[in-house]
Amino acid sequence: xxxxxxxxxxxxxxxxxxxxxxxxxxxxxxxxxxxxxxxxxxxxxxxxxxxxxxxxxxxxxxxxxxxxxxxxxxxxxxxxxxxxxxxxxxxxxxxxxxxxxxxxxxxxxxxxxxxxxxxxxxxxxxxxxxxxxxxxxxxxxxxxxxxxxxxxxxxxxxxxxxxxxxxxxxxxxxxxxxxxxxxxxxxxxxxxxxxxxxxxxxxxxxxxxxxxxxxxxxxxxxxxxxxxxxxxxxxxxxxxxxxxxxxxxxxxxxxxxxxxxxxxxxxxxxxxxxxxxxxxxxxxxxxxxxxxxxxxxxxxxxxxxxxx
Amino acid sequence: xxxxxxxxxxxxxxxxxxxxxxxxxxxxxxxxxxxxxxxxxxxxxxxxxxxxxxxxxxxxxxxxxxxxxxxxxxxxxxxxxxxxxxxxxxxxxxxxxxxxxxxxxxxxxxxxxxxxxxxxxxxxxxxxxxxxxxxxxxxxxxxxxxxxxxxxxxxxxxxxxxxxxxxxxxxxxxxxxxxxxxxxxxxxxxxxxxxxxxxxxxxxxxxxxxxxxxxxxxxxxxxxxxxxxxxxxxxxxxxxxxxxxxxxxxxxxxxxxxxxxxxxxxxxxxxxxxxxxxxxxxxxxxxxxxxxxxxxxxxxxxxxxxxxxxxxxxxxxxxxxxxxxxxxxxxxxxxxxxxxxxxxxxxxxxxxxxxxxxxxxxxxxxxxxxxxxxxxxxxxxxxxxxxxxxxxxxxxxxxxxxxxxxxxxxxx
Numbered sequence: 012x013x014x015x016x017x018x019x020x021x022x023x024x025x026x027x028x029x030x031x032x033x034x035x036x037x038x039x040x041x042x043x044x045x046x047x048x049x050x051x052x053x054x055x056x057x058x059x060x061x062x063x064x065x066x067x068x069x070x071x072x073x074x075x076x077x078x079x080x081x082x083x084x085x086x087x088x089x090x091x092x093x094x095x096x097x098x099x100x101x102x103x104x105x106x107x108x109x110x111x112x113x114x115x116x117x118x119x120x121x122x123x124x125x126x127x128x129x130x131x132x133x134x135x136x137x138x139x140x141x142x143x144x145x146x147x148x149x150x151x152x153x154x155x156x157x158x159x160x161x162x163x164x165x166x167x168x169x170x171x172x173x174x175x176x177x178x179x180x181x182x183x184x185x186x187x188x189x190x191x192x193x194x195x196x197x198x199x200x201x202x203x204x205x206x207x208x209x210x211x212x213x214x215x216x217x218x219x220x221x222x223x224x225x226x227x228x229x230x231x232x233x234x235x236x237x238x239x240x241x242x243x244x245x246x247x248x249x250x251x252x253x254x255x256x257x258x259x260x261x262x263x264x265x266x267x268x269x270x271x272x273x274x275x276x277x278x279x280x281x282x283x284x285x286x287x288x289x290x291x292x293x294x295x296x297x298x299x300x301x302x303x304x305x306x307x308x309x310x311x312x313x314x315x316x317x318x319x
Numbered sequence: 320x321x322x323x324x325x326x327x328x329x330x331x332x333x334x335x336x337x338x339x340x341x342x343x344x345x346x347x348x349x350x351x352x353x354x355x356x357x358x359x360x361x362x363x364x365x366x367x368x369x370x371x372x373x374x375x376x377x378x379x380x381x382x383x384x385x386x387x388x389x390x391x392x393x394x395x396x397x398x399x400x401x402x403x404x405x406x407x408x409x410x411x412x413x414x415x416x417x418x419x420x421x422x423x424x425x426x427x428x429x430x431x432x433x434x435x436x437x438x439x440x441x442x443x444x445x446x447x448x449x450x451x452x453x454x455x456x457x458x459x460x461x462x463x464x465x466x467x468x469x470x471x472x473x474x475x476x477x478x479x480x481x482x483x484x485x486x487x488x489x490x491x492x493x494x495x496x497x498x499x500x501x502x503x504x505x506x507x508x509x510x511x512x513x514x515x516x517x518x519x520x521x522x523x524x525x526x527x528x529x530x531x532x533x534x535x536x537x538x539x540x541x542x543x544x545x546x547x548x549x550x551x552x553x554x555x556x557x558x559x560x561x562x563x564x565x566x567x568x569x570x571x572x573x574x575x576x577x578x579x580x581x582x583x584x585x586x587x588x589x590x591x592x593x594x595x596x597x598x599x600x601x602x603x604x605x606x607x608x609x610x611x612x613x614x615x616x617x618x619x620x621x622x623x624x625x626x627x628x629x630x631x632x633x634x635x636x637x638x639x640x641x642x643x644x645x646x647x648x649x650x651x652x653x654x655x656x657x658x659x660x661x662x663x664x665x666x667x668x669x670x671x672x673x674x675x676x677x678x679x680x681x682x683x684x685x686x687x688x689x690x691x692x693x694x695x696x697x698x699x700x701x702x703x704x705x706x707x708x709x710x711x712x713x714x715x716x717x718x719x720x721x722x723x724x725x726x727x728x729x730x731x
Contacts, residue, residue: 062460063438064717065431093729100730159591180592181531182577264534264579267730277728281431281539282721283714 048296055079055289064283079286083294094274094291101271104184105252108191109245112199115192116244120203121233124210135204138197146194150261153190154180157262182265190258195251199244206240207233238313246306250299271295368455368711370556374485377458377492385465386645393644396421397651400433400444400639405497407668414654420647438462443641445648450634451486452540452709454493457637463492464640470649473656478674478700481633486710493635494652497601497671498698500706501541501630502623504588504598504606505529507692508614514622521549523595523622530576532594534587537580539724540709544630545597546570548707555630555707558716567723574730585609585670588619601671603696604689616690623695623702631698631706633674672698 053068056075060067069075086094123134141149156163157179164176179186210233218228256272271291278288369375379385397414399406403426411422427433430450436442438460449457457463468474474482474494481495503514503523510528514520524533524545535542544555546569552562570578579593585602587593589609598606603621610616623629636655638648654660661673666688672678680697683689689697712720 060438061714062456063434063462064456064714065435065438091731093726093731096731097729178531182579264581265577265730266580266728267574269728269730274725274729277725278721280429283717284721 051289051292055286055293057286059283059285066285066289076286079284079290080294082287083290087294094271097269097271097274100268101253104188104191104268104270105249108188108195108252109249111188111192112196112248113241113244115196116199116203117237117241120200120207123200124204124207135201138200142197147257147261149194150190150258153193153262157186180262182263182268184263184268186262187259187268190262191252191255194255194258195248198248202243202247203237203240206237206243210236235313235316239310242306242309242313246303249302253295253299369486370710371485371708374488375455376488377455379465379491380461383461383464383640385467386649388467388469390646392418392420392647392650394420395644395647396423397446397644397647398444399424399446399651400437400442401426401446401448403428405448405669405671407664409667410655410660410664413660414651417654418647418650420644422651434462437639440641442639443643444639445642445644446651447637447639448496448634449493449637451632452711454486454635454637455711458487458492461640463637464642464645465491466494466638466652467649470646471653471656473653473658476656476658476661476675476677478676478703480700480703481674484633487635493637494656495674496634496636496655497665497669498631498633498674498703499671500600500623500696500698500702501536501544501632502598502600502603502621502695503545504584504593504596504603505620505622506588506591506594506618507620508618509591509594513620515625519549520622520624521545524573524578524597525576526595529595532592533573533576533578534581534584534593534596535570535573535578536584536597536599537582539721541630542570542580542597542727543567543720543724544707544709548629553628553707556710556712556716558713558719560719563719563723567727570727571731580728589614599671600696600698601669603670603693604672605670607690607693617692619690619693621693621696625695627699627702627705629702629706630709631702632708633703634671674698674700 050068053070053075054066056072056077056079057069058067058076059065083094086092087098089095119138123131127134144152155161158164159176159178161179163179164173167173168176214232214236215228218232219225223231254272254275256270256276259268259270259273275288275291275295278284278291280288397418397420399411399422401424406424411424414420415422425444427436430453433447434453434457437444437447437457440462447463449463454463468490471494474490477495481498482490484490484493484495487493503520505513505523507513509532510523510526512523512526512528514523517523523529524535535545540555543563543566546566547553547555547557547562549569550565552565554562557563581587581593581596584593584596584598585605586609588596588598588602589606590611598621600621600623603619606619607616610618636652638645638652642648655664656673658675658677661675662678665672680689680694680699683697684691684694
């Protein structure tokens with residue numbers, strides 16, 4: 012008995028010890044996420060200084076002013092209004108870019124995990140290498156590649172796909188989506204690789220032994236197993252894409268390809284309607300929270316299925 | 320709906336705390352500041368500010384005095400708050416050497432960002448670069464200190480009209496730094512048409528050849544201003560809903576031209592991203608240095624109406640009220656107003672012209688500072704008599720314009 016109670020006691024201190032280790036992380040979250048988020052709320056529900064026209068946050072929730080939210084929600088739920096148009100466009104671009112990223116990332120991750128062999132490390136390093144250069148610089152490089160006399164046009168004309176150079180930077184959706192895919196696809200490859208690499212080969216061998224063709228083995232074993240990784244990859248790249256504003260700015264600059272992030276920047280960086288910009292941020296976050304909620308639910312379900 | 324500052328937040332007490340500003344204007348210039356009763360009985364601020372037709376002499380507040388004459392400059396670090404690329408680094412070095420001090424420059428990217436920081440009082444810069452559309456608020460909020468003219472003898476180099484400008488009669492809080500016009504830049508080697516030859520020069524934005532190579536300035540005031548002027552509306556500060564709707568419709572009609580917005584006009588045009596670009600005159604002068612090899616400066620064109628009836632403006636220098644080195648800052652302002660220093664800063668770096676009487680357009684062209692075909696980018700003092708200048712908008716007007724601009728930028 013005494014042994015047991017001692018053991019329990021030990022476990023308790025152990026729990027406290029491990030909980031203590033989480034403290035710095037929690038403090039970090041509180042200081043650098045919860046607090047700033049509260050400030051954003053106070054700005055969204057606040058007003059502007061009548062003299063300087065700068066944001067005047069309202070710290071007391073009892074006195075919050077909902078005008079900015081009403082304005083944003085009205086714009087989001089009025090068909091053809093600016094906010095709704097931009098939001099739907101953002102949804103579309105992010106959807107296409109995420110789907111394309113998955114189509115590119117899955118085979119790459121699969122190849123490295125299954126056939127990378129001793130080159131695995133090198134291949135992974137190759138995928139991570141572009142990250143040594145800042146996102147901005149990489150997008151600026153694309154401007155050079157895509158411009159009238161850039162390499163993209165040179166190659167396409169040389170191969171014969173195009174007769175004359177195309178103006179890829181004249182404000183087209185395809186350039187923006189290309190930029191998004193290029194910028195975020197490595198974030199998709201890494202979690203997929205990490206997961207696919209850990210899939211037990213014996214499961215596949217068992218599937219083959221039971222008469223599955225290689226494709227059937229992939230469809231019925233590998234793919235369902237990698238579902239959580241696919242969802243994680245989608246969440247990891249879709250969330251930052253929703254807030255992206257510099258990719259459309261750099262690769263297009265046209266109003267017709269602007270994203271919700273551009274509207275947020277417009278309202279926050281200039282003029283006296285900073286609460287509207289902050290309200291847009293909050294609404295976007297709420298939307299993403301719903302997406303994240305679905306992600307958590309879906310991964311939990313997938314894990315349960317795998318477990319059973 | 321429109322957003323309006325919550326009036327209850329800033330009642331009489333708040334305004335009094337901020338100084339006698341409101342009181343002064345109420346008593347002596349009732350038309351400039353009308354206090355409007357809030358629904359809850361508190362009075363809020365509905366500020367109207369200086370316009371060229373209605374110049375303002377700002378009050379010198381007792382609790383925000385100017386420095387005394389005859390003081391020795393401080394030996395601390397002179398801290399400058401400026402746009403990036405708006406001051407020749409060598410000027411800073413030379414000044415630092417001459418006065419035996421350090422000079423440090425911090426950059427902001429929008430006036431709003433700068434005003435937010437300066438007005439919060441959390442930063443203590445010695446020199447700031449305000450614009451006409453915000454300077455009144457900074458003065459009323461006591462964020463700028465009155466200047467002591469004894470330290471600024473070089474102000475005599477400036478055009479008479481800008482020594483006594485409408486936004487700050489008697490140059491009590493500011494001195495002029497640079498002048499500019501908003502015109503149209505175009506590539507003479509790519510576009511057959513030229514604005515000057517069109518019946519309505521602004522029609523160049525709708526030119527077939529400009530399609531996909533067309534940029535407007537990414538600015539909620541500058542871009543619509545050209546749409547207004549195209550339709551013969553010279554009041555670019557109009558708050559008439561019909562005018563705003565018209566400007567918005569004109570902007571949107573440029574979607575078919577694949578219009579884009581940017582403020583990198585000084586590189587977009589020479590590098591060939593744009594063939595027609597709404598442009599600031601200073602950018603037109605700088606653009607020549609960004610042309611690719613083998614393309615001569617005659618490939619660049621800049622149009623500003625010959626009769627001067629376009630968009631014009633002037634930027635200025637001021638000293639925040641919480642500056643740590645106000646005497647040194649006065650010396651720096653005077654240093655920049657020196658004919659040679661101001662000229663060097665203009666021709667070697669910024670491309671934005673100081674309003675000096677000694678600057679002669681013919682000489683600028685003869686000296687090769689400004690290519691002959693860009694002579695239109697030189698700002699003339701007489702232009703200020705007829706051109707349109709941006710002034711403060713009322714909160715309602717500012718909201719309407721910003722929402723119209725946001726709608727255009729949404730690509731609806």
